[in-house]
Each structure stands twice: as structure tokens, then as C-alpha cells.
Amino acid sequence: MTTAVRRALTDWTFLAPVLAAVVLGLTWGRDLPYGAAGAVGVFLVAAVLAAVHHAEVVAERVGEPFGALILAVAVTVIEVGLIVTLMVTGDEDKTATLARDTVFAAVMITLNGIVGLSLLTAALRRRVATFNAEGTGGALATVATLATLSLVFPTFTTSEPGPQFSGSQLAFAAVASLALYGLFVLVQTVRHRDDFLPIDTDNNVVDTDTDTDTDTDTDTDGHGETPSNRQAWRALALLLVALIGVVGLAKVDSPAIEDGVAAAGFPHSAVGVVIALLVLLPETLAAVRSSRRGQVQISLNLGYGSAMASIGLTIPVIALASIWLDGPLVLGLEPTQMVLLALSVVVGVLTVIPGRATLLQAGVHLALLSAFIFLALNP
Numbered sequence: 001m002t003t004a005v006r007r008a009l010t011d012w013t014f015l016a017p018v019l020a021a022v023v024l025g026l027t028w029g030r031d032l033p034y035g036a037a038g039a040v041g042v043f044l045v046a047a048v049l050a051a052v053h054h055a056e057v058v059a060e061r062v063g064e065p066f067g068a069l070i071l072a073v074a075v076t077v078i079e080v081g082l083i084v085t086l087m088v089t090g091d092e093d094k095t096a097t098l099a100r101d102t103v104f105a106a107v108m109i110t111l112n113g114i115v116g117l118s119l120l121t122a123a124l125r126r127r128v129a130t131f132n133a134e135g136t137g138g139a140l141a142t143v144a145t146l147a148t149l150s151l152v153f154p155t156f157t158t159s160e161p162g163p164q165f166s167g168s169q170l171a172f173a174a175v176a177s178l179a180l181y182g183l184f185v186l187v188q189t190v191r192h193r194d195d196f197l198p199i200d201t202d203n204n205v206v207d208t209d210t211d212t213d214t215d216t217d218t219d220t221d222g223h224g225e226t227p228s229n230r231q232a233w234r235a236l237a238l239l240l241v242a243l244i245g246v247v248g249l250a251k252v253d254s255p256a257i258e259d260g261v262a263a264a265g266f267p268h269s270a271v272g273v274v275i276a277l278l279v280l281l282p283e284t285l286a287a288v289r290s291s292r293r294g295q296v297q298i299s300l301n302l303g304y305g306s307a308m309a310s311i312g313l314t315i316p317v318i319a320l321a322s323i324w325l326d327g328p329l330v331l332g333l334e335p336t337q338m339v340l341l342a343l344s345v346v347v348g349v350l351t352v353i354p355g356r357a358t359l360l361q362a363g364v365h366l367a368l369l370s371a372f373i374f375l376a377l378n379p
Contacts, residue, residue, distance in 0.1 A: 013050045017238050017239075017245055020046065020241075020242065020246070021245050023040060024245055032252065032256065037252075041249075044245070047243075048278075048281045051246060052282050054236070054238045055235075056286060057227050057232060057235035058236050059298075061231070061235075069301075070239075074240060074243050075279060077313065079276075083314065083318070087318075087325055096330045100332070101269045101273070102272040105273045105275075106306065106307065107143070107147055107307045107341070108341070108368075108369065109369065110310070111345075111348055112365040112372065113365075114283060114287045114306065115299075115351075115365050117291075118288060119351070119362035122294065122296045122357075126294065129291070129357045130199060130355060131296045132195055132199050133355035135196040135297070136300050139196075139300070139308070140304060140349065142308055143307045146180060146308060146311040147307075147341060147345075149173050150331060151311075151337075151341070152333060153169075154332030155333060155338070162332075163330055170319045170329070173315055173331075174316040177312045178313075181311075198294075199297065246278065246282065254275060266378075269376060270377050273373065273377075280306065283302050287303060315331075340372050344365075347364055347368060351365070
């Protein structure tokens with residue numbers, strides 16, 4: 001056995017995604033007892049932690065904002081696959097609102113959970129979290145527009161009964177979402193890339209291609225030297241395997257989650273919240289670790305980028321899949337959800353405009369996340 005093989009077999013970040021994929025293959029399509037579902041949950045968490053590690057390796061190699069973009073898109077693409085799978089295999093009455101509930105949960109978790117935890121971590125370590133207001137403001141504006149076009153307008157349109165789009169309206173929302181997301185990616189990665197790079201306390205841009213970690217007291221979270229191309233490709237492959245494991249095992253555990261939600265007396269929409277929390281866990285952990293290094297902008301890129309990808313990629317795929325799916329597709333938010341979305345956008349604007357935030361802003365975002373989760377469980 002070569003040294004490279006021995007090293008791979010003793011590296012948990014290599015083993016976790018592979019074992020998660022094996023467990024996924026053994027359990028896919030099976031009804032698991034609660035004990036087995038709990039064991040699957042252990043592999044799911046291990047895959048989450050491995051995904052965070054490999055995402056950071058890739059991000060260090062390609063630099064920002066490409067690193068955050070890769071993780072956001074990878075998670076969202078697989079999340080879309082999970083939503084479509086559940087809609088195809090589930091009960092029509094329960095899956096009619098699944099896309100809406102999952103996408104809205106992802107938006108609320110990113111706007112308030114990832115952003116709030118990132119600001120909290122940075123403010124606790126450095127008193128004030130600083131970031132680039134120009135890039136972050138543009139990202140928030142894009143999220144607000146996408147959410148309104150895809151999740152708010154269906155509640156008020158009259159072509160179809162209920163909070164649903166007609167076929168032509170759904171096609172317009174899909175094209176507009178995809179085009180707007182593509183435009184944002186172009187701006188973020190090419191035309192105004194500096195607006196999405198970390199800044200120091202003097203508001204100077206820090207290019208992570210050459211300076212990946214300037215915080216010497218937290219270098220234990222880093223990976224040392226910039227990874228080689230070979231290491232980056234290996235990490236990217238393992239990242240994709242880990243993300244497939246995360247989403248797939250979340251799907252395997254979803255019957256147990258649904259049974260638990262029903263036994264607790266919570267509404268079925270809470271299932272989408274739980275699944276969104278599991279799927280977004282890798283991005284949340286990666287964002288918090290970046291914030292600990294003082295790179296708050298990377299954390300915000302992850303948060304807002306994930307929210308955009310959740311809408312901008314999910315709605316077009318769901319629109320295309322609706323051609324073959326039977327049953328209604330309810331995308332319009334309920335009044336309580338619209339209030340939470342509007343309040344989250346307003347608070348986000350007030351947080352972003354100064355380009356700096358304290359514990360107060362972090363606490364407000366986390367309070368909104370808590371309100372969302374509480375009202376999802378107790379509507």
C-alpha cells in the first residue's frame with residue numbers, strides 16, 4: 001500500500017464523503033427505522049463538515065469571489081435536484097407548496113441566519129464587522145428582486161386561482177430569474193470583482209488570490225500554503241461527493257423527519273425548513289469560519305449568493321419540471337411570510353448601507369431568523 005493510499009484512508013475529510021455516498025447507496029429508497037435514521041444522520045453531519053473543509057481548499061486556490069460562488073452554486077444545484085425528486089415521489093397535496101417553502105426557508109436562513117452568525121462572530125472578535133457596502137448592497141438588491149418576482153407576485157396575480165402563476169407568468173419569472181442571476185455572476189466575477197473582495201479596517205481591498213489569511217491568531221483554520229491545482233481538483237471532486245451525500249441523506253432521512261414533524265403537531269411546511277437547514281449547513285459553517293478570520297465579505301458573499309442561487313436556479317428548473325409534474329405549483333407566499341421577507345430586506349438594507357455592523361445588527365438578524373423558525377412551527 002503506497003503512502004498516498006494510506007494517507008487517504010486515514011484522512012477523515014476523504015473518508016467522510018466516500019462513506020456518506022456508500023451509505024446513501026445502501027439506504028436510498030428504503031424505509032428506515034428511527035435507529036437507522038439516527039445513524040444516517042451521523043454520516044450526514046460528517047459529510048457536512050467534510051464539505052466545508054473541501055470548499056475552503058477550493059476557495060483558497062481560486063480566490064474570491066469565485067470560492068463562495070462555487071460552494072453556493074454546488075449546494076443549490078443539488079438542492080434543486082432534491083426538491084424535484086420530492087415533488088415527483090411525494091403526495092401532490094403535500095408537495096404543491098414544497099418548492100415555495102424550501103426556497104423561502106433558504107432565503108430566510110441565508111438573509112438572517114448566515115448573515116447574522118457571520119456578523120456576530122466578527123463583532124465578538126473585533127467589535128465591528130467591516131465589509132464592502134457596494135458589492136453587498138447590489139447582492140441584497142438582487143435577492144430582494146428575485147424573491148419578489150418569484151415568491152410575492154404569485155399571491156397577487158389573477159390569471160390563476162390561488163397563489164399560482166399561469167404558464168406564461170411562470171415562464172417569465174423563470175427567464176427573468178435566470179437572467180438576473182447570470183448578470184449578477186458576471187458583475188461579481190468580472191466587471192466589478194473588487195466590490196466583492198474582503199476589505200481591511202481602512203477600507204482597502206484585500207485580494208485573496210495573494211493574501212488568503214491575514215489573521216495570524218486564527219491560522220489554525222487555514223490550510224497553510226495555497227493548494228496546488230491537483231489538491232484543488234481533488235477537493236472539488238470530494239466537495240461534490242460530499243454535497244451529494246448531504247442532500248441525498250437528507251432525502252433518506254426526510255420520512256423520519258416528516259414523521260417527527262407530524263408527531264410533534266407541526267405543519268407539514270416545517271419539513272422544508274428542516275431540510276433547508278440541513279442543506280445549508282455547509283455554507284453556514286464555511287461563512288462562520290471565514291468571519292472568524294476577519295473576512296466578513298466572504299461570509300456575506302456566501303449568504304447572499306446562496307439566497308440568489310436558491311431562487312435564480314430553482315425557479316427555472318421547477319418551471320421546466322412543471323411541464324411533466326402533475327398537480328398545482330403554489331409559489332405565492334402567505335401574508336406572514338411576506339411580512340418576514342419585507343422586514344428582512346429592510347433590516348438588511350440598514351445593515352449594509354454603513355459598510356460596518358456591530359452586535360446589535362447581528363442580534364436583529366438572528367431575532368428575525370428565530371421568528372421565522374418559530375412561526376414556521378407555530379403558524
